[in-house]
Amino acid sequence: MLVLTIDQRGSRRDGDRVPELLAAFEDVWPGAVAGSAVPRPEGVVLGFERTVGDEVQGALDDAGLAVAIVLRVLRAGGWSVGIGCGRVDEPLAETSRAASGTAFVLARDAVEAAKSRQRVVPFAVRGAHHQAGLDAEAVLTLVAATAARRTAAGWEAVDAVDAAGPHARQEDVAAAMGITQQAVSQRLRTALYDEARAASGAAARLLLAAQG
Template sequence: MFVLTIDQVGSRRVGDRVDELLSAFRTLPAAAIGARGVVRPFERTVGDEVQAVVSEATVAVDLALTILRRGGWSVGIGSGPVELPLPPTARAGTGEAFYLARGAVERAKSRVRAVPLSVGGADAAAAADAEAVLVLVAAVAGRRTAAGWEVIDTLGAAGVGARQEDVAMRLGITQQAVSQRLRTALWAEELAARPLAARLLDAAGVDHRHDTAGVDGVGVGSSGIGSSVTR
């Protein structure tokens, strides 16, 4: 399981932006309850902090990168087991993934770097690898121009199977211009790196030093369920 704990940066300076963020997530299908992999949607926990629980690493990656693009938030991801059954709200949950996310967001807040993100995992080495990939992808995204994002956003809004010709027509530019913007934005490279980040997040959820056979000799994987916790 994956817990995302995010904390606002500079709330005393710019004011509380939690309601603004939660409102944005309510219109984002990937972040809504019932959406693929969303176990508990984002909600305010305490102060200017929000938290969510998801069951799929790809969703954790998508949400983390979406939050980082908005700017003004430190992101902590915890990959590990949680106590079951989960309570109705994320803020009431407990388990290793919650503790790992808490430590991760504190590290993210203290970082003197361009990308305020950290990952904690039952497997610390895999968590560090996942963090390295996510930070790199977010750093690349942070250098994109408005023109690059315009093409990427239009491509995403056009849906699965959309072609560059469709984007060019919507934006009133040439297909060559669309292709050039995507190359400059390193969009294909990001798409190639996201699955790697997700696999590393999955791997981070299992402490391989102690990952032995589970109940009745059945091993428990990163998405399996033990007697009282699930990863």
């Protein structure tokens, strides 16, 4: 199981952003929030919810979805993110707050590590398989750091391609954006879009291995 623990940074300065984060989750992944009126999406085992203070937690069994959520949260900024990879106690409780097990303990260790000021990206992974967890952390940190250096134009192209879906033609994306196909291609190359996608897939596989 993959447990994501997300803790707000600078809450005294910025106020409580947990409702904002949960609303964003529900908008992108309907049903991903605990207590949602719609069924949980595939891959979400325990819906995301506030656990204590300005902290949010959820449990997944889909590593690709975990990567997508981590990258979206890090892009938004203002959060420390930890992933714990391991077993959970069975029978599984109905909420993240009530659940327990190795993955939850490791997620706590990970989010505390993510808060270190020495980290360029406030993110960490702790796994039952220790080295695989560290490898997943290294790869996903690099993806997030690369994304953080994208320009507004780069993000516009990345978002347009992602929204269009995996089978969309680049010329159609360009027409929707009102720019040339060559301009879209150049923006995606500069943003290291293909490289980041490949690395994200590698990170997902490492997260699975980190479960032990």
